[in-house]
Amino acid sequence: MLKIIHNPDKSLFGSSVESFLHRLSGPAAIFVEGKDRSRTRAVCTLLHGNEPSGIYAIHQYLLAGTTPAVNALFIIGSVKAALAEPVFSHRTLPDMRDLNRCFKPPFEDQQGEVAGAILQLIHSVKPEALIDLHNTSGSGPAFGVSINDDADHLALTSLFTNDLIVTDLRLGAIMEISEADVPTVTIECGGASDASAKFVAQEGISRYLAAESVYADPGLDYRVNIFRNPIRLELEAGSYAAYANVKQLDADITLPENAERLNYGMVPHEEPLAYLSDKGLSVLTAKDHDGNERLHEYFECRGDQLFSINPIKLFMVTTNAEIAASDCLFYFIGCNE
Ligand SMILES: [Zn+2]
DSSP states (O other): OOEEEESOOGGGGOSSHHHHHHHHOSOEEEEEOOSEEEEEEEEEEOSSTTOOHHHHHHHHHHHHTOOOSEEEEEEEOOHHHHHSTTTTOOSSOTTOOOGGGOSSSOOOSHHHHHHHHHHHHHHHHOOSOEEEEEEESSOOOOEEEESOOSHHHHHHHHTTOSEEEEOOOOSSOGGGGGGGTOOEEEEEEEETTOHHHHHHHHHHHHHHHHOSOOSOOTTOOOOOEEEEOOEEEEEOTTOOEEEOSSOOTTOSEEEOTTGGGGBTOEEOTTSOOEEEOTTGGGGEEOBOTTSOBOHHHHEEEETTEEEESSOEEEESOOOOHHHHHHTOSEEEEETTO
């Protein structure tokens, strides 16, 4: 279920990330002894098989043979999905649930069992903190996501980036174990093919594992910008998004091919976001963390185009029609909030 490996010798790591993953062959947890063996810090990655920056950084860290300041626990999730050809193109294997939505009961199917085993391990090891490394599906800068914005979460975030999304939404993501006293921050390192994403993961991991303490130093200002409770713009079930620069007549919504350029930017109300079909806004939903529908408060249809009513800021804009249908089109916050 979850292979647990203590102080592996170098032969496990192989010469490339791919050969390393082949040797692991499934979900794995690797313990590396630190200088201080009384404490442990955890790093999780590859919950999504198409988000490789974290595993590249971990592989490099292990190859370098550095002794971390405290014990390190590396948790590597969707190894099989990552290895499915073409490598690093599958978020999950076909017909499997998204592993980063499975960290809440029931833990019954295969993905639930993996998530349950990871949670059990974390609860028995009681790490000081957990960092979960991801890539965004579009290109863009790095940011953190957390359910908590206390000083320790800001300090952890600042090892990787200066922007933190704080959400009250509960989806069954691993970062939700912050509620069980393991400060956890998800780091979206940027797009999988962004050169900067690899650096964010590498630099962040070496800082995280080298620091004497990763908790907040009282009186230090971590200069982390906080964006609270972004809302997900989702497609209603059975609706279909296309990515093209001209309106696609068979799609319910057509977003620009380079929609990811909207990542992190402020979108003024006079800039069209997408083309809509004659079904208009009815194919969309934007529920906040309390489950209230907010669509008409933020968006309107003018002609056959989608506009925001007031300026909004977008995050995690995808250009992958499959992710748009199964997850969301993007996250947004109003600029005046
Ligand atoms: Zn992810």
